[in-house]
Amino acid sequence: MSEPQTEADQARAAHWTSQWRARYRRGDWLVLSGPTSLVVMQPAAPQWSDLISEVWEEVVSAASIGDLAARLAIFNLDRMPDFAALFWERGEMRSLVRGRVSLVDPATGRPIADGEGIRTWTEIGLGGLQRVEVRAGEQSDDEELELPLVIGAVGASRVVIDCSEEVQIHSPQGTLVGDPASLRLLQAPAPEPVPVPASEPVPATEPVPAPAPVPAPEPATAPQPAREPEPEPTIALPVPPAEPQPSPMETAETLHGQPPVPPAGSEDEVAKTIFATNLPGLPVAPQAQRPVLGVLHPSSGGRIEIDRPVVIGRSPAANRVSGDQLPRLLTVPSPSHDISRTHVQVAPINDRIVVTDLNSTNGTVLIAPDGRRIDLRPGVGVPVDAGSVIDLGDGVTIAVDRS
Amino acid sequence: MHLLDFGAQTDKGAIRALNEDSILAVPPVFVVADGVGGSDGGEVASALVVEEFGELARRPVIDADGVREAIEKANTRVRALHGDQLHGASSTAVGAVGVMSEDEPYWVVFNIGDSRIYRLPALAPDDEPDRSRELVQISVDHSHVQELVDAGVITAEEAETHPDRNLVTRAVGGEETAEADFWMIPMVPGDRWLICSDGLLADLSLEAVQDRVRQPTSADETARDLIAMALRAAVSDNVSAIVIDVVGSSEHSDAVEPTTVQPHPGK
Numbered sequence: 277m278s279e280p281q282t283e284a285d286q287a288r289a290a291h292w293t294s295q296w297r298a299r300y301r302r303g304d305w306l307v308l309s310g311p312t313s314l315v316v317m318q319p320a321a322p323q324w325s326d327l328i329s330e331v332w333e334e335v336v337s338a339a340s341i342g343d344l345a346a347r348l349a350i351f352n353l354d355r356m357p358d359f360a361a362l363f364w365e366r367g368e369m370r371s372l373v374r375g376r377v378s379l380v381d382p383a384t385g386r387p388i389a390d391g392e393g394i395r396t397w398t399e400i401g402l403g404g405l406q407r408v409e410v411r412a413g414e415q416s417d418d419e420e421l422e423l424p425l426v427i428g429a430v431g432a433s434r435v436v437i438d439c440s441e442e443v444q445i446h447s448p449q450g451t452l453v454g455d456p457a458s459l460r461l462l463q464a465p466a467p468e469p470v471p472v473p474a475s476e477p478v479p480a481t482e483p484v485p486a487p488a489p490v491p492a493p494e495p496a497t498a499p500q501p502a503r504e505p506e507p508e509p510t511i512a513l514p515v516p517p518a519e520p521q522p523s524p525m526e527t528a529e530t531l532h533g534q535p536p537v538p539p540a541g542s543e544d545e546v547a548k549t550i551f552a553t554n555l556p557g558l559p560v561a562p563q564a565q566r567p568v569l570g571v572l573h574p575s576s577g578g579r580i581e582i583d584r585p586v587v588i589g590r591s592p593a594a595n596r597v598s599g600d601q602l603p604r605l606l607t608v609p610s611p612s613h614d615i616s617r618t619h620v621q622v623a624p625i626n627d628r629i630v631v632t633d634l635n636s637t638n639g640t641v642l643i644a645p646d647g648r649r650i651d652l653r654p655g656v657g658v659p660v661d662a663g664s665v666i667d668l669g670d671g672v673t674i675a676v677d678r679s
Numbered sequence: 680m681h682l683l684d685f686g687a688q689t690d691k692g693a694i695r696a697l698n699e700d701s702i703l704a705v706p707p708v709f710v711v712a713d714g715v716g717g718s719d720g721g722e723v724a725s726a727l728v729v730e731e732f733g734e735l736a737r738r739p740v741i742d743a744d745g746v747r748e749a750i751e752k753a754n755t756r757v758r759a760l761h762g763d764q765l766h767g768a769s770s771t772a773v774g775a776v777g778v779m780s781e782d783e784p785y786w787v788v789f790n791i792g793d794s795r796i797y798r799l800p801a802l803a804p805d806d807e808p809d810r811s812r813e814l815v816q817i818s819v820d821h822s823h824v825q826e827l828v829d830a831g832v833i834t835a836e837e838a839e840t841h842p843d844r845n846l847v848t849r850a851v852g853g854e855e856t857a858e859a860d861f862w863m864i865p866m867v868p869g870d871r872w873l874i875c876s877d878g879l880l881a882d883l884s885l886e887a888v889q890d891r892v893r894q895p896t897s898a899d900e901t902a903r904d905l906i907a908m909a910l911r912a913a914v915s916d917n918v919s920a921i922v923i924d925v926v927g928s929s930e931h932s933d934a935v936e937p938t939t940v941q942p943h944p945g946k
Binding site for chain 1: 743744747750751780781782783785787819830858859860861862863864865
């Protein structure tokens, strides 16, 4: 794509809707779908409607599979035993699979990734694969109605995703969903980034608009089968249950209100210790170099580098984090206790500085560089730029500055 | 950094020939490591864990990264022990290391495996003076039964007698990278901490342990007594206990408020 943008290209970019086309078979599993992301979750009870809606907003706002996993971790979905996520990123599909969800090549029926027996989240780049079938839970061989899906949430047992060029959906009705700047990162590799007009994003969270860092252009024109190492491990993913259950699960109150079907498979030898399978999954990034994305200057004094999560409050604590997410803890004064003990977090996530109100009692206000005041929604991370100020109340503000 | 008073004891128990537990108490570093792996040198694995933390204790600056690195180094060394064996010896590791974070003293609490760390928080200034202090479990077991409890398959009570209760899902030396959990908790004068291997709670009820830990005896006497109680209950496993008291420091104001960290709802 080295010629200048044709009008057709520009028209397509302006109404770019989806990087893939999906067809699904109805079923009980939840499939949340966005233009370049798809998440498969266990069935949910009716009282989770609002929560699912919020999760879906995160799914369509994520800029990368790592970002998606980080956003879902806020909802503790990283602990869900059966789960899959697919993401179209830099010209190829990336996937995370766990539990009773499997990926199959629809042309051959060959399994590509099976969550069964996978105890850690394994990120699998799907390379040049253009079509993939996601199977969740029990599969029937009966003929079933198959319906198209682009953006939305459905109950399904199976989804086939096709990202070949010819099936991409370009609709004049299309609107850009999510952060328009980060959508630029999602284009297939090209020598120059495709300009994307700044149309109003469908309001999901309200990110402070900021120029996203444009990645160095990829030299190859074909999707890269090899994965590049992540700049730093930003995802804390605990290890799920180590073995298949020996007996059917009782109808206890699981999060989603339905007893999961026990996976088929023979019981392993009972050894004294059982360890998760070590798969070639998420690369372990070297800890030596942590990039410093910015600096915090609290009104109460001090200077804190943002090279890892910074948790701020009148008596902050870190609660069950992984070794690569060990935070800096910043104590600020709050004699009237208006500021919560653990109030707000500032963290480097995927090269952005992300501020998250940690369900504080009195909330957190973000003051954008242009002076706009934004109330942060609890638990939802918002990327910010240097020049922003975080207001915790009680006269305590924290300036976010360049390093 | 506050003044720390402590007691640390370990015993091989009534039945076992060998003590595969190793413990370390060199303020501000406190660790209990329980060797796993039967005949394969669990005691060597736990000793390696303690050795790495001993190295940490000697450093001029001790920080959260240092704790994480000690675990990683121990993991590498334990894995080197068993070469290509699929399931060689490994060890749990649980403990607390005192560090400074932006001028405030904190505990870096870590856990990998099914040994435990508990906190007995100091009473808050506005608490009733005769209110009983409660032992709060901070660590989350990395065990098969814990995962069953979390999934709602069995209850915590059922977990105590479950036939698979000895199955550990994470340990030092188990994987290429050791996935420990970490907490950072403000160091509060008046707090008492208990670090123990699973042998302590195998034959003693949590209530009995809580009652003893609440007693205003010294940390050393408390630790000795906990081991004695376990031995009287004919504990078949190795048993270890470290008790730490955070004594107030004259440099810090006494108006430090107790903090709450989400306790694990296990028991």
